[in-house]
Amino acid sequence: MNVLDLVRPSIKALKPYSSARDEFKGVPKDMVFLDANENPFENGVNRYPDPQQTTVKGLLSKLKGIPVENMLLGNGSDEVLDLIYRAFCEPNIDNIITLPPTYGMYSVLANINAVSIKKVLLSEDFQPQVDKILDIADSNSKLLFLCSPNNPTGNSFSSELIEKLLTEFKGVVVIDEAYIDFADTPSWIERLNEFPNLIVTQTLSKAYGMAGIRLGVSYASKEIIQVLNNIKPPYNVNELTQQRAIEQLKDEAKIKEQIQSILDERTALIEELKGISFVSEIYPSDANFVLAKVDDATRRYDELISKGVVIRNRTTQPLCENCLRFTVGTPKENKVLINTLKLI
Missing domain, CATH: 3.90.1150.10 (Aspartate Aminotransferase, domain 1)
Structure with missing residues (x-):
């Protein structure tokens, strides 16, 4: 599968916005910054934040063992999920698949982005019904959402079932691992290189105790991350959020x-x-x-x-x-x- 074939044509053709901090990435102390129309009086937040959250990503890379180029940060996981919709789903044409009972924002974001929803209930033991999922999918089924461990049921999905879906579903599989730090099962970020259509989302709101700063993470191939970077707002993670995340992530x-x-x-x-x-x-x-x-x-x-x-x-x-x-x-x-x- 060439996952870039799933990206919306208008997104593939997009020339991303280049912010002042994207154009000049160095921050030597002796430089005079007169490029971004900022207020020059120093108060700790008068300058725009690092648009690529370099320090935060470096700490996460060390903790997770994932290269920086395989991650994107967002204003909470909800922004990350919204970016995924925008990248892959053509409004009023494409559809996504969810597995109720599950996290309600998948459907809310689908409605916001004018994307139809196909639903396949979990089995009685709260596992994906793989055959039904594959049967209901069509050529416009761009995203499949798997919340594992699942909210609200609390259980992890069978790795064999997830692997079958990753192999046979013809779209992008998004595994939402908001609760992975409380599970015995390994994260799917360890297998990113095996599945080009895999996106794993995590958050700093649960195990890391920072729900108030709103910081979500997505892990995927470099190709997918580049697409998401092209469409994210230039300064989507503010300076205060980055500072608090750095402070917390250093205290492993x-x-x-x-x-x-x-x-x-x-x-x-x-x-x-x-x-x-x-x-x-x-x-x-x-x-x-x-x-x-x-x-x-x-x-x-x-x-x-x-x-x-x-x-x-x-x-x-x-x-x-x-x-x-x-x-x-x-x-x-x-x-x-x-x-x-x-x-x-």
């Missing part, structure tokens, strides 16, 4: 400690949920949350809200009738949750 020990705490608390939370009388099933989780089936999800959700505990009611989602999603919090927060569940 703290990140690992927090991930382990969440994993330990996830195990403890699952054990406690087993003792709640109205919880009938607890689903396996590779994420930082637990999905559980209860007797009446809306009633229990309202009762928890009334006592100051906010969770997520997923009962309206396919295959999730009467299911509640519990994010794993601190030991103190989880204790409050369990005590409240016992109380009601």
Whole structure:
């Protein structure tokens, strides 16, 4: 497969905008910058940020073992996903495939970009139904979204099933790994070189504890990354976001400690949920949350809200009738949750 054949013709023909910081990339201290119409009075953010986020990418490259040229950063994963739509999907012509229950923004972004949606429900054990996916795909099916570990179910998809889809689906396969740091399974970024149609998205909002700065990452072939770079806004990741990301990514020990705490608390939370009388099933989780089936999800959700505990009611989602999603919090927060569940 030549993945560039899937790119929209207008995008392939696009001449990308060249910002002042793209044209002059060096930043020696003795240079006088009069090229970008910035306010000259120094306050830490009066200059435009690095449009390629060089330092952040360098730290991520070291952590993930992926070359800088194979990654693109965005204003949250949602911007990264939107760029993928713009690159590959012709409005009012192409379609994408999603596997409900899954992350709702895939459909929202499809609607924003005037791209139709084909849906194939996950199986009863929350795995992709490969044959149905391949059957429903047509020549205009440009993107297939796999959220693994999946939100809201929490499970990872079978690597054999994903590999079959990567091999046989004729479009781009986007694997959303927002929760991969909480899973035992390896990331698909390790196999980028095997599949030219693979894009892996990750985020610094979950395991890295930086939801407030909005920083998403996509990993793909150099060819795909170049296409996405051509269409991204020139300064899409602001200076403050880059500074906070650099600070956090340098403290790898703290990140690992927090991930382990969440994993330990996830195990403890699952054990406690087993003792709640109205919880009938607890689903396996590779994420930082637990999905559980209860007797009446809306009633229990309202009762928890009334006592100051906010969770997520997923009962309206396919295959999730009467299911509640519990994010794993601190030991103190989880204790409050369990005590409240016992109380009601």
